[in-house]
Amino acid sequence: MRKSADPRLDRVTLALLPPEAVPPMDSFLIDALAAAQKRTRGDLHVAMASIALYATREALPQIRAIYESQPEPCQPELMAYFLRVDPDFADRVFRSHPWDMHAQPPACTVQYFERTAPLNMHPALEKYMIAYLMHSDVAVKRAAAISLGRYGASAAQAALWDTLRYFHEYWKDRRAELYSYKDSLSFEADLRNALARAKNWRVDEAGLRLIESLCISERCLAETQMDLREAKSRP
Structure with a gap:
C-alpha cells in the first residue's frame, strides 16, 4: 500500500x-x-x-x-501494539498502579479488557484480567470474565472455575436475595458463558454438569441444561 x-x-x-x-x-x-x-x-x-x-x-x-x-492516559489500541512488539513495556503499564480489588480501578482498566484484548490477547493482559475477576465492582469483573471467555487461552479456565465456585459459595444460602441484584445475576450468566461457551476451549459434559451444580439462578441452570442437550447431540 x-x-x-x-x-x-x-x-x-x-x-x-x-x-x-x-x-x-x-x-x-x-x-x-x-x-x-x-x-x-x-x-x-x-x-x-x-x-x-x-x-x-x-x-x-x-x-x-x-x-x-x-x-x-487510555490508548487501549496502542497497548495491543505494545503487547505484540514490546510486552515488557505493556506489562509495566499494567503494573503501574496497585492491583487493589477494593479500590476504584483506573479508568483504562476496563478499556484494556474490552478494546485491547480483541486486537491482541497476551499472557500479560490475561494475568491482569484474571486478577480483576475478584474485584469488588461487579461491572469490572463482568468485563474481565467476558473478555477471558472470548479471547483468553485455555489456561484461563482455572481462574474462571475458581470465580464460579466463589460465587456459588457466596450466594448458595441466599438464592432468593440474588434476584434483587441484577448486576450479580448478569455476572453469573457471563461467568457461566465464559466457561461453557469459550472461543478457545470446550467444556465437556462432566464440566457442564459441574457448572449446573454450581448455578444459583434459574437462568444459569436453563442455559447450562441447553448446553448439555447440545453436547449430547454432538457426534
Whole structure:
C-alpha cells in the first residue's frame, strides 16, 4: 500500500486486511494516527487499531513517543501494539498502579479488557484480567470474565472455575436475595458463558454438569441444561 497524501483508514478496511497480507507501511500508519489526533479527519480508534495490527517493530520508538506525549492516559489500541512488539513495556503499564480489588480501578482498566484484548490477547493482559475477576465492582469483573471467555487461552479456565465456585459459595444460602441484584445475576450468566461457551476451549459434559451444580439462578441452570442437550447431540 502506497503512502497517501490523505491518510485515512476505516473499520471495513481493517476487517478485510489480515496482518500477514499487509506490506510494511509504518509511515502511512503514523501519518494516519497524527491526522486523527489532530481531529482533522479519520477515526482515532481505527488509526490506533491499525497500528496495533500492522505497524512493525521498527516503528516502536516513534509509536512509544506518540503514546507518551498524549494527555489521554487510555490508548487501549496502542497497548495491543505494545503487547505484540514490546510486552515488557505493556506489562509495566499494567503494573503501574496497585492491583487493589477494593479500590476504584483506573479508568483504562476496563478499556484494556474490552478494546485491547480483541486486537491482541497476551499472557500479560490475561494475568491482569484474571486478577480483576475478584474485584469488588461487579461491572469490572463482568468485563474481565467476558473478555477471558472470548479471547483468553485455555489456561484461563482455572481462574474462571475458581470465580464460579466463589460465587456459588457466596450466594448458595441466599438464592432468593440474588434476584434483587441484577448486576450479580448478569455476572453469573457471563461467568457461566465464559466457561461453557469459550472461543478457545470446550467444556465437556462432566464440566457442564459441574457448572449446573454450581448455578444459583434459574437462568444459569436453563442455559447450562441447553448446553448439555447440545453436547449430547454432538457426534
